[in-house]
Amino acid sequence: MSSPVELQRLAVEIAREAGELAARRRHEGVSIAATKSALADIVTDADREVEALIRDRLAADRPDDGFLGEESGAGVSRSGVTWVVDPIDGTVNYAYGIPAYAVSIAAVEGEPDPASWTALAGAVFSPAVGELFQAARGEGAFLDGRRLTVTDPVSAAGALIATGFGYDPATHAGDLARLMKVMPLARDIRRMGAASLDLAGVAAGRLDGYFERGLHPWDIAAGSLLVLEAGGRVGGIGGRGPGRTMTIAAGPDLFRRLSDVITD
Structure with a gap:
């Protein structure tokens, strides 16, 4: 199995490519392909196209890995690594032209269940503003090269x-x-x-x-x-x-x- 840093590098590369495709399709105009669980829960043609790009790129680079995507379901892992993907997180924002959407790609070890997996690497790319967040297990989290640290306010109502x-x-x-x-x-x-x-x-x-x-x-x-x-x-x-x-x-x-x- 590749190191978390190598998996992070691949996640970043594909997230950028997928985000650029999503942004192009947003510029060209969005068509709603279907509703899912409720009227507000929509999927666009771009969601499906972007997920297909991510899935194809991962399959070419890491054919033994599993895949769990929002639009195309799961694929079994033979390597122990599964890629968990949201091609366009914030689809309603995306459809309305609100610049708060992202491509989210993560590599996890174990069953693709957040209660039990071990997350190895991840990238969140916001193409509308050009920001790319990335992390590898044990290596810290970064935004465009700047190391990130959470805040922890202790004052009431703060x-x-x-x-x-x-x-x-x-x-x-x-x-x-x-x-x-x-x-x-x-x-x-x-x-x-x-x-x-x-x-x-x-x-x-x-x-x-x-x-x-x-x-x-x-x-x-x-x-x-x-x-x-x-x-x-x-x-x-x-x-x-x-x-x-x-x-x-x-x-x-x-x-x-x-x-x-x-x-x-």
């Missing part, structure tokens, strides 16, 4: 916290009730619409913390590694790992406080 809401209207009441529990910790709230960029923001110290229910493996694979390598914590509730039930990311102290109020 944290800038991001969150998101599910596509299913039936979940919105619970999401809003949870947000009300978090508000006493917050200086303010941000809702950007792209989990990979929220996690990258925590790693970069642009956000103090982030929480969201309902995330999939491809939403968090690369971004979670960025947070961990920047000195933060990522997890769920009740000591469980991150995932569909809940994902929380922050510096160690704020992580504990968020976990306490969300679990309460």
Whole structure:
């Protein structure tokens, strides 16, 4: 198996190429190909084209690795490494021309389940602003060559916290009730619409913390590694790992406080 740094290098190379394709297609005009779980949960033709590019490039370079993508499902790993990919994270932003979307590519070891995998390398590329976040296990997290470090505010009501809401209207009441529990910790709230960029923001110290229910493996694979390598914590509730039930990311102290109020 290649080293995390070698996997990171490949993730960065492909994320840049995929992001440039996504940006070109955005400039040409976006067509919505389908809805998925709910009316707001859309997929564009560009999502599918960008994921196909990523999958083909990975298959050419690392044919024994597995693949788990948002649009094309899973492929079995023979090497122990699986690539977990969101071709365009923030598809609604992308479709509306809001420049908050990203290509997210991660290499993980073990089953492609965030509760049990070991993340090895990841890249989150935001083509609209030209920023590329990257990390390799044990090597730190970086934005365009600058090492990243999470913040960890200790004052009451001093944290800038991001969150998101599910596509299913039936979940919105619970999401809003949870947000009300978090508000006493917050200086303010941000809702950007792209989990990979929220996690990258925590790693970069642009956000103090982030929480969201309902995330999939491809939403968090690369971004979670960025947070961990920047000195933060990522997890769920009740000591469980991150995932569909809940994902929380922050510096160690704020992580504990968020976990306490969300679990309460």
